[in-house]
Amino acid sequence: xxxxxxxxxxxxxxxRPDCHLDGQWWCRTLTADDDVPLAAVVSSVDPGVPLVxxxxxxxxxxxxxxxxxxxxxxxPGTWSWPPRT
Numbered sequence: 001x002x003x004x005x006x007x008x009x010x011x012x013x014x015x016r017p018d019c020h021l022d023g024q025w026w027c028r029t030l031t032a033d034d035d036v037p038l039a040a041v042v043s044s045v046d047p048g049v050p051l052v053x054x055x056x057x058x059x060x061x062x063x064x065x066x067x068x069x070x071x072x073x074x075x076p077g078t079w080s081w082p083p084r085t
Contacts, residue, residue, distance in 0.1 A: 013042060
């Protein structure tokens with residue numbers, strides 16, 4: 001995790017879904033070749049460890065609250081900060 005950025009409730013992050021962890025909700029619209037992150041909002045933060053819960057948004061679906069804690073990373077099932085442009 002970047003020393004200058006810390007997750008907090010309400011922060012916008014990117015989420016890379018994992019069909020195996022997140023269930024069929026994601027698999028209906030994503031393929032294995034999709035490496036495009038989805039927009040997400042931090043819903044809660046565990047201050048003892050770098051884990052967050054997220055509400056994830058897709059353009060054609062209702063927001064979806066993940067029912068598990070998510071770690072920061074770059075692979076499937078993780079969140080990351082959006083790049084600065």
